[in-house]
Amino acid sequence: MRIARALGAIAVLLVLWAPAPAVATGWMTLETPHLRVHFRPGYETAAMDAAAAGEDAVEALRQRLGSVPDRPVHVALVDDTDLANGYTDVTYYGRIIILPVFPVGLGYTTGLSLRMADWIRLVVTHEMVHAVHLDMAEGAARGLRQVFGHVPGFSTPNLLQPMAFIEGIATFEETELVTGGRGGDPLFDMFLRTAVLESKWPRMDEALGQYDLGYFQPAGHVYLYGYAWWDYVARRWGEDAIEEFQQEFASSGVTRPGEAVRRAFGESMEAIWKDLEKEAGERFAAQIEAIRRAGLTEPRLLPGSGAWVALSPRPSPDGRWVAYAASGPYLQDLRMVEWATGQDLQLAVGLVSAPGGIAWAPDGRYLYYAAVDEAGEGFFSDIYRIEPGSGRRQRITSGQRAWAPVAGPGGQLAFLAREGLETAVWWTGAPGVEPPRKVWKPPEGWQLLHLAWSPDGKRLALSAWKPGGGSDVLILPVEQERLGDPPRIGQAQSVTDDVAVDDHPSWSPDGRYLLFHSDRDGVYNLYACDTRTGRLARLTNVLTGAFDPAVSPDGQTVFFSWFGQGGYRLARLDWQALRWDPVTGDSRSREPDSPGGSRSPGSTEWKVRPYDPLESLRPAYxxxxxxxxxxxxxxxxxxxxxxxxxxxxxxxxxxxxxxxxxxxxxxxxxxxxxxxxxxxxxxxxxxxxxxxxxDGSGDVxxxxxxxxxxxxxxxxxxxxxAGTAASLSLAQSWWREAYPSGEPWPAAERRTYAELWVARGGNWGDHVHLGSQQGWAQAVVLAEAGGRSVGVPEGLQVTGGWSLGLQRIDGQAVLAGLSAGVSGGHDLVTLDVGGESGAFPARGFDRATYQADAAAVGLQVEYRRRLVAIRQGMADAPTFFDDLSLALFAEGVAGWDRGGGAADTARPLSLEAAPWTPATDVGAELRLSVSLDYGRTPLVVRLGLARSLTPVAGLRWYLSLQAR
Known part of the structure; x- marks a missing residue:
């Protein structure tokens, strides 16, 4: 048949052609003794830096963990997103994916700090700890590996450790091995100090896994408290004890972590955790008391939506509204609040927090912002503008990797953008019409962070990270012969030049003061520079942290983001309430800092060659x-x-x-x-x-x-x-009957089919309510051969569905769904009803009760409410109970069954006799959400009672376990 021939041709072409594309794209490999670093042309320097960091980490971890991977670790630099990160996989071998773009705006939630001496070195070191730690195999695990190879899961026992142990050891070693690691940073101190201050230190069972605790969890939780655990162990028992523990766990594999802790340290895990909490309280008590003695700043919270993370407050030109970037428990969006009344409005859904940036046009007509979304084959940041009144939105850049927009006089727009791993200042005189152009490039190695245009339009304030660690504020003079002409940027003038983190500059309305936040005293506070005198002053003295200052147009109020245990909230201070404490010392005396390691000896012997996928593709087990x-x-x-x-x-x-x-x-x-x-x-x-x-006994x-x-x-x-997915499949099956007696097989029968599947889903609503809508459609063309051919019209099946959900942070949800399908053959129509999929998934009926092979339609409505937020683990066990919820539902299914098929014997009561007779039910269901494997495997246990209403009445209990 034509379909069969096409199927065979596609298979042959794929096998012959597929190995070539990765090579054709120009990927290269840098080969070192322990690494294979893969990169695209243009990223040679980053590859060398990654290789140097990786080799240094391997040699250090050989001593600190007593282990080195038995195969080269593959490191791929994949620059396809503006969200910096790194991932490690040890399924078949050590494989690390590095997203090398410099992290801008991510520290608020992750703890990544601008004090880092070198981003590539930090992220590679962190991921190399994972590659070494998770690859450790001793005892039975090593014996298994010697026989079977690197069997996924079975030969890597350290994967069974709690996530806090896994991420914590990587963060601990990162802190020990590189300059500016997270463990020693003011951000991590802020997170831990606030937990102590507000008596929110988590229980041990809460901290061990990546669990949803129902509140903001800074630094990924397992990174923060995992680091605190290993740091405490190292200070109390010494770093050699950590190596002994890891070696012991790598040899036992199935040992519960509590047993391994008791053997290694002689105390129970629970007792050590309580000692850690007590020690942290004592350690931060003195700092908290010292801050209080100096006189606390008492900001006022803005009324509003209560987002977990509210950043970049920017007052409107009329002073009435404050726009901000919000991250809730479900999604991120751009919002604005009328700060006098608390009216809070959503303007746009999007990843607006990182790299970030919000700015009003001087006349207030537009609000410019940056958001990360899919662009081409990457996930990049671009500039948008929106009319707050109408909601009309326009995309200003596309795939330019742009952020930090600032509007100047005459409708001009300046912003920051990336070219590869380098950053620069860009400008356009007519946003959305005139192509942007680059107007200023910083010295080599600098990473630009945020911009602010002065009220007179003659200066750009800029924050920039510099190699060696820390970020500084500087001013760029702007010269224009006529308004709208491309600006000429003069020589940069330093406002600060040291290893502190100085970021998010903004101007006072009169252009005299430049405000920013800084960690120069060990606690994030607001600061200001008097641009006439060059003097610095501290404006606040808070116990937690103050960020992102912006002054109201009348100069009377300072808005900022204020950290607390529940997250970041919008706050304000009267201008008269600012402290103006003079900053002593020279803020322009940068002392060069070590980048945390140098290129490994012998790097001149490293080899560069074209990437060969077969090197890592060959079987490992x-x-x-x-x-x-x-x-x-x-x-x-x-x-x-x-x-x-x-x-x-x-x-x-x-x-x-x-x-x-x-x-x-x-x-x-x-x-x-x-x-x-x-x-x-x-x-x-x-x-x-x-x-x-x-047979009757169950034997085949x-x-x-x-x-x-x-x-x-x-x-x-x-x-x-919103997202879209589609696939087209061509398949063929052949089968022969085989008898245990060995009788000859009859002629082969076959079926050929094509399947087209299309789905689209999206998010809408605000960060308190999550709205999700999803539509999908599937068409299957069947052709059978077994003495005759079935025509395409008779072999066509089309199914589809649509669902809508509204969920609130308090655990209430309303769900609705519609599913329908038609078939030209005798194959049963598949529906999605009741949270399941199948030929008849209505919860009030057994699946064999009613069936339909011609057409069917299903409808469901469900209301769900959280009964108890359990959020309780079983000590150190990899099991955590989340929520117990009650769902009330109503469902209806109707269909038409032709009958006459061989499968009729399995249909006690079909719908053939009364086509479209509805089968309806109502019921209630208890749902227990459970997380296994320290949060990596979420499940839901469903116990329900459903009553069928038509065509017959009855009760049915059911119990199921499903992934969620």
Whole structure:
């Protein structure tokens, strides 16, 4: 058939062509003794820096953890997002993905600080700790690895540690090995000090995993408290004790962490945690008392929406509104609050906190902001403007990696943008019409952070991170012959030049004062520079932290972001209430700091060559495969793999029947360009025995040998506010009956089908209410051969659905969904109803009660309410109970069944006799949300009672366990 021939052609082309694309894109590999660093042209310097940091980390960890990976660690520099991060995977080998863009605006929630001496060194060191720590295998795990290779999960016992132990050891070692690690930073101190101050130190069971605790969890929680744990252990028992613990755990594998802690340190884990809490309280008490003695600043909170993170407050030109970037428990958005009344409005949904930036046009007509969203094959930041009155939005840049917009006189716009890993100041005289141009490039190595345009339009204030650590504020003179002409930028003038973090500059309305926040006294406070005299003054004295200052147009009020245990809130101070404490010492006396390590000796011997995916794609393990066919047991082996870029994946298994001699085979291959592109291709196929009939005792008395082949091409766009995905699959199946007596097989039967699937989903609403809408559609074309062919009209099946949800932070939710489908054959129509999918998933009926193969439609409405926020773990066990909720639901399903198919014997009561007779039910369901594996596996236990209403009445209990 044509479909079968097309399927075969696609499979052949994929196998022959797929290994080439990663090489064709120009990826290169830097080979060092312990690393393979993969990078694109233009990132050679970053690759060398990453290699140097990785080699230094390996040598240091050889001494500190007593281990080195037995295979080279692959490090890929993937610059496809403006959200800095790093990831480590040890499934097949040590594989690290580094998102090398400099982190701007991420420290508020992650604790990443501008005190870091070098971002690449810090993130590579952190991830290399994971690669070494998680690869450790001693005792039985090492023996398993020697026989079977790097079996995913079984040969890496340290993966069984709590997430706080895993992320905590990486943060601890990062702090010990590089300058500016998070553990010694004022941000981490602020998070811990505030927990002590407000008596919000978490219980041990809360801190061990990545759990939803129902409140803001700074620094990822497990990073913060995991670091505090290992730091306390090192200070009390010494760093050698950490190595001994890790070696012990790596040899036992299944040991609960509490048992390993008792063996290593001689005390229970719970007792040590309580001692840590007590010690932290004593350690921060003196600092808290000293701040109080100096006289506390008492800001006033702005009324508003109560977002977990509210940043970058910017008052409107008329002084009535304050725009800000918000992050709630569900999503991020751009908002504005009428600060006198508390009226709070959502303007746009988007990732507006990092890299960030909000600015009003001088006339108040527009609000400019930066948001990260999908652009091309990346996830980049761009500039938008919105009319607050109408809600009309316009995109000013596209894929330019721009942020920190500031509006100047005459409608001009300046902003920051990236070219690769470098940053510069850009300008346009007519936003959205005139192409932007670069107007100022900083010295090599600087990373620009935020901008502020002076009221007279003649100066740009700028904050910049400098190599060696710390960020400074400077002023750029702006000269223009005529308003709207491209500006000429004069020589930069330093306002500060030291290793403190000075950031987020903003001007007073008269242009005399330049406000910013700084950690120069160990606590984040607001500061100001008198630009006439150059003198610095501290404006606040808070116990927690004050950030992002902005002055009202009348000069009477300072708005800022104020940290507390519940997150960051908008606050204000009267201008007259500012302290104006003189800053002693020279703020322009930067002392060069060590970047935290130098390039490793022998780097001149490192080799650069084209990237070869086969180097990391080759099998790293094998595992036994077994099963049963009509002759009895079959045995074989299987393996799988993935290349360092994530572009190529494969799985293969083969076995043979010990008595039947029949094969059981499977092979699959998938290709995704660069490992992160929007498109993907896959092929798979196999041969396996399938049981088709059992006797009264449950023994299989008839088997089929089935062969399948499938090819899929897909595309997905995962934007923040909305996403779309689509795939097209072509597949064919062949099967023969096999009898245990060994009788000859009849002629092969076959089925060929094509499947098209399209889905679109999105988020809307505000950060308190999460609205989600999703629509999907699927069309399947079936063709069968077994003496005759079935025509396409009779073999066409189309299904689709739509759902809507509204959820509040207090645990209340309203859900609605519609699912429908038609079929031209005898295959049952699949619906999505009741939180499940299947031929008849209504909760008030057994699945075999009613079925439909011609057409069906299902509708559900559900109200859910949290009964108890349990949020309780089982000591050190990898189990955490989240919420217990009650759901009330109503469902209706109707369909038409042709009957006459072979499957009718499995249908006690079909819908054929009375087409479209509705089957309806109502009921209640208890839902217990559970997190396993320290938060990495979320599940929900559903216990329900449903009453069917039509066409017959009855009660039905059910119990299920599902992923969530």
């Amino acid at each position: 094998w595992e036994p495969v077994w099963g049963q066919d009509w002759g009895g047991l079959y045995l074989g082996a299987g393996t799988s793999g993935e290349d360092a870029l994530g572009a190529h994946r494969f799985a293969a298994a083969g076995a043979i029947g010990l008595m039947s001699g029949a094969p059981a085979l499977y092979a699959a291959y998938a290709w995704q360009p660069g490992g992160s592109g929007p498109g993907y291709l896959s092929v798979e196929g196999g041969v396996e025995p399938v049981p088709v009939e059992e 008395v008839r088997w089929q040998q089935m062969a399948t082949a499938r090819a899929t091409v897909g595309w997905q766009r995962q934007g923040y506010a």
